[in-house]
Amino acid sequence: NAGVTQTPKFRVLKTGQSMTLLCAQDMNHEYMYWYRQDPGMGLRLIHYSVGEGTTAKGEVPDGYNVSRLKKQNFLLGLESAAPSQTSVYFCASISGPSGYYEQYFGPGTRLTVT
């Protein structure tokens, strides 16, 4: 039981390049979230999904797209990377609404955009 995994763990991009971050969970959870964490700021929600085939915008969605084609996977795409997207990205998986249930986080992806 691996829990929540994220790939890659580290990445350096040049401005304008694109990439996809993969989050996978083996707990059969319906809810999956993508956050970014920056120094001095709390985790901020980028996009979320409440089930396979559904996605919605969170607090800071601009410059990102997501897809949830399979229940166990939640992909985060950066269309044209900008230095402001340098951050640590965490995926979380939850069995129910986030206000009542534990969020299980992946180990994070450290992204630097130069």
Next chain:
Amino acid sequence: RKEVEQDPGPFNVPEGATVAFNCTYSNSASQSFFWYRQDCRKEPKLLMSVYSSGNEDGRFTAQLNRASQYISLLIRDSKLSDSATYLCVVPGAEGSGGYQKVTFGTGTKLQVIP
């Protein structure tokens, strides 16, 4: 008032000491609360949930003061291994499709000194 506010610290305490952190929140309708622990460069992990007036788990006690809108985390007999950042998490409004917003505090850093 910010949605969730925490003293960033750092709190430097000797081993064996008792330390307490507070977290204030603005949404008086919030019903449940969480404390997560985040080690340096790692993902957050759930430490405690608080659904009523408080919760106790070994050396850790979380208390909720609804009238003053804060939750506290008390750590007794601090260990070196308690050194981490402690994140307060407060649910907000429920949205559509089962989504519920949660707000993460920026965290309080604890350093336990030998």
